[in-house]
Amino acid sequence: xxxxxxxxxxxxxxxxEIGRLSVFTIDAITSFxxxxxxxxxxxxxxxxxxxxxxxxxxxxxxxxxxxxxLQIYIGASRYGAEQFVPTVVLVGILRELGPVIAGLxxxxxxxxxIAAELGTMRxxxxxxxxxxLATRPIKYLVVPRxxxxxxxxxxxxxxxxxxxxxxxxxxxxxxxxxxxSIYLNTTMNALTNxxxxxxxxxxxxxxxxxxxxxxYSGFNSKGGAQGVGAATTNAVVTSSILILAANYILTNIxxxxxx
Amino acid sequence: MARAASTAKxxxxxxxxxxxxxxxxxxxxxxxxxxxxxxVIGGSGTGKSVMIKxxxxxxxxxxGEIYVDGKDVTRIRGSARDxxxxxFGMLFQGAALFDxxxxxxxxxFGLIQGRGVKRKKARDIAFEKLAKVGLGAEVGQLWPxxxxxGMQKRVGLARAIAADPEIIFFDEPTTGLDPIMADVINNLxxxxxxxxxxxxxxxxxxxxxxxxxxxxxxxLYKGKIIWExxxxxxxxxxxxxxxxxxxxxxxxxxxxxxxx
Numbered sequence: 001x002x003x004x005x006x007x008x009x010x011x012x013x014x015x016x017e018i019g020r021l022s023v024f025t026i027d028a029i030t031s032f033x034x035x036x037x038x039x040x041x042x043x044x045x046x047x048x049x050x051x052x053x054x055x056x057x058x059x060x061x062x063x064x065x066x067x068x069x070l071q072i073y074i075g076a077s078r079y080g081a082e083q084f085v086p087t088v089v090l091v092g093i094l095r096e097l098g099p100v101i102a103g104l105x106x107x108x109x110x111x112x113x114i115a116a117e118l119g120t121m122r123x124x125x126x127x128x129x130x131x132x133l134a135t136r137p138i139k140y141l142v143v144p145r146x147x148x149x150x151x152x153x154x155x156x157x158x159x160x161x162x163x164x165x166x167x168x169x170x171x172x173x174x175x176x177x178x179x180x181s182i183y184l185n186t187t188m189n190a191l192t193n194x195x196x197x198x199x200x201x202x203x204x205x206x207x208x209x210x211x212x213x214x215x216y217s218g219f220n221s222k223g224g225a226q227g228v229g230a231a232t233t234n235a236v237v238t239s240s241i242l243i244l245a246a247n248y249i250l251t252n253i254x255x256x257x258x259x
Numbered sequence: 260m261a262r263a264a265s266t267a268k269x270x271x272x273x274x275x276x277x278x279x280x281x282x283x284x285x286x287x288x289x290x291x292x293x294x295x296x297x298x299v300i301g302g303s304g305t306g307k308s309v310m311i312k313x314x315x316x317x318x319x320x321x322x323g324e325i326y327v328d329g330k331d332v333t334r335i336r337g338s339a340r341d342x343x344x345x346x347f348g349m350l351f352q353g354a355a356l357f358d359x360x361x362x363x364x365x366x367x368f369g370l371i372q373g374r375g376v377k378r379k380k381a382r383d384i385a386f387e388k389l390a391k392v393g394l395g396a397e398v399g400q401l402w403p404x405x406x407x408x409g410m411q412k413r414v415g416l417a418r419a420i421a422a423d424p425e426i427i428f429f430d431e432p433t434t435g436l437d438p439i440m441a442d443v444i445n446n447l448x449x450x451x452x453x454x455x456x457x458x459x460x461x462x463x464x465x466x467x468x469x470x471x472x473x474x475x476x477x478x479l480y481k482g483k484i485i486w487e488x489x490x491x492x493x494x495x496x497x498x499x500x501x502x503x504x505x506x507x508x509x510x511x512x513x514x515x516x517x518x519x
Contacts, residue, residue: 125355128317132349132428133418134341134373 024216028146031138041144042151049110049145049211050152054159056109057102061160064097065089065167073176085176086186089168094195095254098161100247103206106149106156107239111214114145115235118218119228127219137219145211153207154200161199198254205250206243213239265326268293268458269314269426274323275482276309283309284320285482296452296459298469298490300504301479302513307462308352310479311428314460315347316340327426345373348424352431354415356403363389363399366417374422388417392447409440413447420451427452429461433468445471466505469493478504480513 072088118141121127130137165187172178214235221231253259265272267290276284283306291297301307312318314325316332325333332343348369356365366385370376376384389399392413403411412432419427432448433441445468452459452472463469469476470490477487478501486498493505503511 121357124353125351126357128312128315129349129351129355129357131315131317131344132347133369134345135368136341140372 020220021216024219025212027138028142028212028215031136031143032146034139036139037147038140038144041140042147045144045148046152048113049106049148049207050156053102053106053109053152053156056105057156057160058163060101060105061093061098061164062167062170064101065093065164065169066171067167068092068097068164069168069171070175073172082176083186085172085178086168086183087190089172090165090187090190091195093164093168094161094199095251096199096247098164099157099199099202099206100243101164102153102157102160102203103210103243103247104240106153106207107210107243108236110149111210111217111235111239112232114211114214115217115221115232116228118215119221119231122219122221123224123227142211142215142219145215146208149207149211150204151207153203153210157199157203158196161196194254194259198250198259202247202250205246209242209246210239213242265290265329267291267326268295268328269460270326271310271314272324272326274310274313274320274325276306276313276318276320283482284313284323286323287479287483289477289484289487291458291460293458294456296461296472296474297477298461298463298473298475299477299479299484300464300466300469301462302464302504305479306482307479308430311349311430311460311462314428315344315349345422346425347428348419348422348426349428350412350415350419350430350432352434354403354408354411356411356414356418358403361399362394362401362403362406362414365403365414366399366421369418369422384421385417388421389414391420391451392417393443409436409443412436412440412444416444416447416451423455424457426458426460429459429463429472431463431465432461432472433463433465438467441465441468442471444468448472466493 069085069089072085072092073082076082076084076088118127121141127137127141130140169180169183169187172183173180217231217235217238221227270290271287274284274287275282287306287310289297289299299307299310309318313320314327316335320333323333324331327343327346332340335343356362357368360368363382363385366388367378367381370381370384371378386396386399389396394410394413394417398406398410398414403414406414429448432444436444448459448461449472459472461469461472470493473490475487476490476493477484478498479485480500486496486501488496493501496502499512503513
């Protein structure tokens with residue numbers, strides 16, 4: 001009986017959590033369009049979420065592109081298909097690794113920071129204080145972060161795409177004996193709009209997931225320092241899982257529509 | 260059943276709130292007449308903070324009604340709720356200052372964000388309110404983390420009164436302060452509120468504070484008001500629960516639950 005009770009409790013807990021997250025999401029989205037919109041806070045968050053994530057996203061994208069070229073070369077050379085390395089690197093980075101790597105890095109950096117900041121505000125009653133000062137916490141805290149993440153992520157991913165492809169170029173010309181001009185020509189000829197935009201659409205979704213889960217975890221943190229710590233971990237873990245799951249679903253959808 | 264209209268500034272009728280199996284408010288009835296200062300006393304964990312959060316709509320009660328100026332505000336939302344909240348100011352137990360902005364912006368916050376006052380004018384009002392709680396202009400430029408607990412409480416008080424609200428809530432205004440600073444805060448509360456016609460609701464377990472700032476005192480126990488009367492009558496309440504509480508005795512009808 002204990003086993004069934006435990007299963008039941010976990011299931012109910014999970015369903016309750018999904019319900020609360022849904023209500024929070026709807027609340028956040030409906031607050032999007034209604035004035036006032038705190039533009040100065042949006043700009044501040046774009047600086048924090050987007051601009052300051054540039055180094056970490058750029059560095060990871062460079063190495064990912066490089067290692068992708070090296071590994072694809074190993075596989076492709078078994079069939080004598082080395083000439084496809086630039087194309088596979090391009091598709092791999094633009095459609096998958098650019099958005100996913102950037103998404104996971106920003107999740108680790110930004111979702112954690114948002115959850116820790118809002119969680120501390122929650123446990124020190126600063127969020128309640130906003131309410132008593134006739135300011136809606138969702139509008140003041142959540143909407144600017146969501147907006148900034150949705151705006152920043154595609155830009156970050158576009159940069160990650162370029163740096164990642166450059167990483168592939170770098171590894172291919174230094175270690176694999178490719179000629180630079182041929183590598184670049186092959187890349188440019190293979191490039192399609194679909195490759196670019198499918199990755200950017202993913203970026204928008206990932207940005208939304210990161211900011212939403214950061215805010216949600218922070219808003220619902222309980223207790224003191226320990227609760228804030230748990231909220232931070234929660235934000236990173238759940239947003240990372242949701243990014244990978246959303247990536248799989250989106251890729252399926254794009255494939256279905258031949259996009 | 261027709262109910263009498265609420266004539267009090269703030270009134271709670273039969274408010275019930277529970278968290279899971281734990282009943283915190285169990286049919287709470289209380290009314291604060293306009294311009295009066297009511298202090299609710301009670302032990303830790305008796306639901307004093309929950310009561311305040313229900314009035315502000317931060318928590319939603321399962322049953323009962325809450326009236327502000329005779330209007331049922333229990334379930335209002337959107338802009339009607341914004342308008343209702345503009346009548347309130349609140350001093351939080353831990354001051355709850357925004358650590359991301361300097362002191363003066365904390366005080367001016369409700370004016371700038373909540374009421375659309377121009378930044379320059381709000382800044383002047385903020386410094387004027389800071390002066391009212393005995394803090395100079397130099398404090399206004401500091402960050403909340405640079406202030407002592409007593410100073411933070413004073414800034415919190417300045418923020419609560421910044422927009423000249425009709426109703427102010429004080430959540431444990433003297434908790435965690437030394438006796439002298441506690442008295443300074445009590446005096447400031449009396450000075451800043453008396454004679455302005457402001458209605459106040461304070462919750463505390465500090466009886467010195469209650470005697471000083473209250474017109475009337477009520478005692479909350481197990482989610483209900485078990486005694487209410489003028490401040491002068493607190494020593495002759497004839498209520499064994501109140502007597503035990505004000506004399507701070509471990510023995511009596513109130514049994515401390517060691518495990519919540």
